[in-house]
Amino acid sequence: MFVICIQVTMILYEVLRLYPPSIHFSRKTCKKVLIGDKRYPAGMMIELSVLLMHHDPDIWGSDVHEFKPERFAEGISKASRNSGAFLPFGWGPRICIGQNFALAEAKMAICMILQRFDFVLAPSYTHAPYTVVTLHPMHGAQIRLGLI
Ligand code: HEM
Structure with missing residues (x-):
């Protein structure tokens, strides 16, 4: 069970590396x-691109562009x-205070789904990540669930 939990953490990290919901941070000096x-x-806006850092070979x-949780x-x-270089939750004094909660919630949701279903991407899925405030799939993420 412990090994499975580590693997789920690795998968979540790799998803957050390839598709960080916050693709950049802004700071003003x-x-x-x-x-x-x-x-x-003083007064300069500085942009830090998380997306570029997460995709830098x-x-x-x-x-770098492959989905490899084993990294x-x-x-x-x-x-x-x-x-x-891994900054899905930011860094420093303004780091996300909800990161442990978010990861625990995601692990619980995945474990509950996998206990009851298997799933594959539906043929209608089109890979088109885009940003409106956060990064997400432009046409949604249709999946086909099967009862175990
Ligand atoms: C996958 C889920 C999440 C991601 C990727 C995420 C990402 C981030 C990032 C990148 C920042 C820093 C923004 C910056 O430095 O400008 C941040 C800040 C913050 N997050 Fe999250 N977050 C997530 C979930 C949550 C949850 C579940 C909560 C609350 C329960 C939360 C509460 C906050 C708060 C309050 C801040 C501001 C902290 C501060 O400025 O001191 N986040 N988050």
């Missing part, structure tokens, strides 16, 4: 700041060449 070797004045490897087998810090 309130005073002059130095980030790396660059200086920014220099960070994740040449298989998280040894945890988040060993999944990529940059341990801070």
Whole structure:
């Protein structure tokens, strides 16, 4: 049961890597700041693209666009060449306070579904992720459920 729970966590992490609901963060500098070797004045808007970081082959490897939950087998810090590159829940003082709740809820929902059903994508499904506030499937995600 413990192994299955770890596998479900790996699958959820890989889904959140490929399709992070929040694809970018915005921050405004309130005073002059130095980030790396660059200086920014006060009042600058800075955009951090989570989507680009999660899809960067220099960070994740040449298989970056493939769905490979096993990359998280040894945890988040060993999944990529940059341990801070996985940001589905943000980072720092404004990190998502609901992340543990969200992951626990997703695991419970998946486990309850898998106890009763198997499922495959319906033929009508078209893969078209797009963003309106959060990233989600443009035409929905139709699945075909089968009673076990
Ligand atoms: C898969 C589910 C979720 C994802 C991907 C997610 C993602 C995020 C991200 C990226 C941020 C930081 C935004 C930023 O830095 O600008 C954030 C903040 C936040 N999230 Fe979530 N979230 C999820 C679920 C939840 C849930 C279930 C709750 C509440 C029960 C929640 C409550 C919050 C709150 C209150 C903040 C603001 C924290 C602050 O500014 O101090 N989130 N979330």
